[in-house]
Amino acid sequence: MKKILLSLLAAFFLIFGGTAGVRADDYLRVGMEAAYAPFNWTQDDDSNGAVPIEGTNQYANGYDVQIAKKIAASLNKKLLVVKTSWTGLIPALTSGKIDMIAAGMSPTEERKKEITFSDSYYTSEPVIVVASDGEYANAKSLDDFAGAKITAQQGNYLVNLIGQIPNVSEQTAMGDFSQMRQALSADVIDGYISERPEARTAEAASSKYKMIAFPEGQGFETSESDTAIAVGLRKDDSQTLAQVNDILAGISEEERLELMDQMIEEQPAETAEEGEAPHFFQQVWTIVQNNWQQFLRGAGITLLISVIGTVAGLIIGLLIGVYRTAPLAANRFLALLQKAFSWLLTVYIEVFRGTPMIVQAMVIYYGTAQAFGISIDRTLAAIFIVSINTGAYMSEIVRGGIFAVDQGQFEAATALGFSHGQTMRKIVLPQVIRNILPATGNEFVINIKDTSVLNVISVVELYFSGNTVATQTYQYFQTFTIIAVIYFVLTFTVTRILRYIENRFDQDNYTTIEGEKN
Template sequence: MKKLILACLTTFCFLFSGAVGAQADDYLRVGMEAAYAPFNWTQDDASNGAVKIEGTNQYANGYDVQVAKKMAAALGKKPLVVKTKWEGLVPALTSGKIDMIIAGMSPTEERKKEIAFSDSYYTSEPVLVVRKDSKYAQASSLNDFSGAKITSQQGVYLYNLISQIPEVQQETAMGDFSQMRQALSSGVIDAYVSERPEAKSATDANSSFKMISLKDGFEVSESDVAIAIGMRKDDTRISQINTALASFPLKDQVALMDKVIKEQPSQKAKEDTDSQNGFFDQALTILKNNWKALLRGTGMTLLISIIGTLAGLLIGLLIGVYRTAPQAGNKALAFIQKLFGWLLNIYIEVFRGTPMIVQAMVIYYGTAQAFGVSLDRTLAAIFIVSINTGAYMSEIVRGGIFAVDKGQFEAATALGMTHGQTMRKIVLPQVIRNILPATGNEFVINIKDTSVLNVISVVELYFSGNTVATQTYQYFQTFFIIAVIYFILTFTVTRILRFVERKMDQDNYTTSQGGSH
């Protein structure tokens, strides 16, 4: 047991020692979704001046990426895109995970309380996207959308504009525009509010969509329609950024936007899949064209879930052994033992009582912002899954220990065995067999729950699949493939664990039979 504990501590120290420290000074780390064409998107090569996405073999391109290259050149650095979910951009910036946000973000008054903004590098126009076959396709005013089910992206000014429509059914805000396009295509919503470049891209890629630009439309403030670069309030480089933007006039902005709209890969990807007749033919085409990205995401999901489950099991076993240890005879040691037991109870209750997505945000961004500790996102993901699983496994192990007959503890004590020897040689072998089904269940849960780690930009299976969906505009086909992959993973894991259970039962039966002669 001592060797096992030592090995565990050594492994964690090795993993996280390299994750702390300053980031390379020669790169300008720019945060964006890389899923909001034509402002930013993900592609598989460096064509058309794309920039590498950190931690992946993919690249980002689009209007924001080209602006990022200009800003990096002005600062004498190389651009590097950090692909981040929209809701994670501001925490990533304030915690030092990224240097700037260049992601089509408006400098609203609420955001200015948290971060600073540069001068504008583009001026937006809010529009609505509808289906061509809907009754709203001929709308010319806000009144024409009365009674419509409309939404927009969470955390952006566009969502607040919906309330200007009389008697509108304002739906819950969605996480990104890919979800909105899927909802619109399936009829869940009647329209979504967007910006002209995104709407133009959506309608070009999906012939069943139509962009509605209203002459007497939404009332917006200048800060809403302006798009600026987000920076930390203490970042003194903002003057250099504004100087660089001063040499990027309006006519150049329009020319650049027109250029990147033609270069975005989503239209070609859509045509490739549309050329297939049936649903399954389209799904196979998507799989054929994107299997490498999906395979990398699957590998990351397996890596995190396997290590997280094993580490969580180890944590659960250690806590289980500690919580069943007899009370120390020395009063001081007994008090320390009791105090540590309280701390363990707090750990268990906190991590069982809060969602993993919240834990991920707090641990990954919070540690950097509060303590200046910068964790590698993959190692942070493994750590998060491990301690989350450990909290659940500790209770499972405790139940498994209590399920062992008390007579075995008494017999071991009578033989002069210590608590550690009793656990290691008698109790834990039985506990591991008894909790194997529950451990397998935790493994299956972890495979699925890794999807929430995309909030800290971990490129797991769901993250990879969502990227493919935004490139192909084939949401149902893409997520059907993702669902099949998840099912194969969980089904395979379940069958392997069932085989291990039967094997252990057979070995135990053979041993007991051999001992009876």
């Protein structure tokens, strides 16, 4: 056990020690998905002017990145990209986790209620991306998409454009463009609405996709606030807003078009070997060879969070379980306090058992910063979230384990003069721990899988790392097959280890009983 704890501490300091030297004042922290080429994407090196992504060994590049670099240079700061899911960008900004948003975001009226926007630094047009060999590959107008299954990105103005297609089969909006491309490849949808630069990227990166642009008068009707793209800032940051507008005013329209053309040329593309197309397992092996470090780091973070979260949750559960089964104090005032605290613990248990972990993550990570000004490292926040979530479940499991112990043992301990604490420590808990081992193992396995929801606060766990690889390679099914195998290996290994521990417990108990008989 000591070796395990020391290993966890070493991993903990290895992860967080590397970020201690980063001073916030020296950096302009800009939020973006880093998965929306050519506006922003993720790559493995700093070629072509890419900049570091916070908390990873990867880099971000794209049109948004280059615009943000110009802004950072004018503010005498270094640019640091904070890779954030689309739905988390505005909460990250308003909670102070980032300084600004540069993510191909349009200054819609709904967003202006929460944040303020700079002048536009690019204007795009909506198009539809379809399968190059599909039914709608030769469409010329919106009328040609009657009956088509069309979707768009959640929280984006493009969703509102679906209704302009006559007799369209509107599909549920998706979280990001990688999900939509995957759905299109799997024939789940017939197309998705995008902006011209992203569509050109998909078309150039893979032969599976085709962009459908429309002649004037036969396409979508949009407002200027929808098609314009601007930098997002906090409403109270008027000084930076003025500086950003001055910087953008100094970039001519010709420079912006040249920069976009350059980014389209430099964007990541699907790699294909010459000759016969590689089969599925060759593609999987190539992805593993080229990206094993990302998968390894993601798996390490997933395992670290789940191990610490499960151990901490077990300790929380044991403490709460013992407390809630303790007899009331003889003193009336102390008994009242004991009941009040038990009521608070009940509220904690019901709240964290009754709400999804993904919601808890958003509230704790972004909400605490916005409401109380408390900024928590995202990995620390993830460990805290998993720990208290597990603690809520484990407290009920422990309570059930305590009640499963024969009442006669409590009475015998009382007759011998044991206090409640002594009874629990020496008689009850050793039995409870053995009895709840299977449930604890189940919680551990659940935590390994549930860390995937922490990507909403940009924790670089296994799913987050794998999704990044998928957006780089455009090979979604192959990449997620690798992720599934890694998850299975982790959960299967943990299950086998826990079964071994259970057997050792049983063997030790059997040896003790046999020794007493002899």
